[in-house]
Amino acid sequence: MARMFHSENLNNLLPMIEKELKEVFKGCKTIAIKLHFGEPGNKYALTPEQVKPITDLFKKSRINYFLFDTSVSYDSLRNNPKTHKKYALEKGWGKLGEVKLNDNFIVSKGKRMNYEIAKELVNADGVLVISHFKGHFCSGFGGAIKNLGMGTLTKKSKQAIHDFAKPIIIGKCIQCKACEKACPIDGIKVEKEPKFIKCYGCSNCIYACPNKVLAPKLDYFDVLLADGANTAQKTFKKFYYINFLINISKYCDCEENPEGIISKNAGYIAGRDAVAIDKASYDITTNNGKNDVFLKYNKKSGLKQIEAAEKLGMGNSKYELVNI
Secondary structure (H helix, E strand, O other), rough: EEEEEOOOOHHHHHHHHHHHHHHHHHOOEEEEEOOOOOOOOOOOOOOHHHHHHHHHHHOOOOOOOEOOOOOOOOOHHOOOOHHHHHHHHOOOOHOOOEEOOOOOOOEEEEEOEEEEEEEHHHHOOOEEEEEEEEOOOOEEEEOOHHHHHOOOHHHHHHHHHHHHHOOOOOOOOOOOOOHHOOOOOOOOEOOOOOEEEEOOOOOOHHHHOOOOOOOOOOOOOOHHHHHHHHHHHHHHHOEEEEEEOEEOOOOOOOOOOOOEEOOOOEEEEEOOOOHHHHHHHHHHHHHHOOOOEEEHHHHHHHOOHHHHHHHHHOOOOOOOEEOO
């Protein structure tokens, strides 16, 4: 059982985080801080000011670190290192420390496929994963698992996860329209059989089909996401996780318009287990599932990624929560 530390006030949590970081990263010369710098225009993504108290702990302990993120596969300033870095520096991330952005990678074999993982993270002495916990239309929510399962991979591997999770028709459709209703982006129209007008490979329609007419090309989105995350974590020498449960928007920080806030601020969680920290974040945000805002707004609770990651051995969904 993993021990998670939670507080509604980050300042109250800092002494415990400092203690934990010193223990986990003892002897490390350089730490990579894995962040999401946010899509231009997104007003809910993490800001340098919000993260500064964490980087100040490294400065206080005289531990070298750098800030890192990977390129995205869609049309954005963030789809190549040059304009991504320019944007990150303009947003102020360079005031916290060195910003490194490149597309160098190593290939690591996962359970379901091979993944291209950012070389900067693999080569670092340790990785601190700071995640903004918020909604996501493919995974229900995005937290630590998604920060690794997408955020540490090259755009080729990111796209492969989406593509290999897309549905194929393997049986005879009875036009029940369960898949149509389950699609979070209204991208399916059922006629004689499902017609996929727009698809990001979330797998919702496959889960919903009562007659197993649909199947993923390779595996469910949540399984591939968890597999990518677990494969990445295995390449890290040491790691630690912090989730920010603030400005919990409907959609991800990858979106220019993440739409509105769907849950009140719930503080900050820190711990050594990615599975436990996401489960604790979900439990706190949704009142143990009684008010599942992710299921309500994105038609997926997000628990399937946790189940998949735990099954892969990435961590433990059972946790002890220490409120500070």
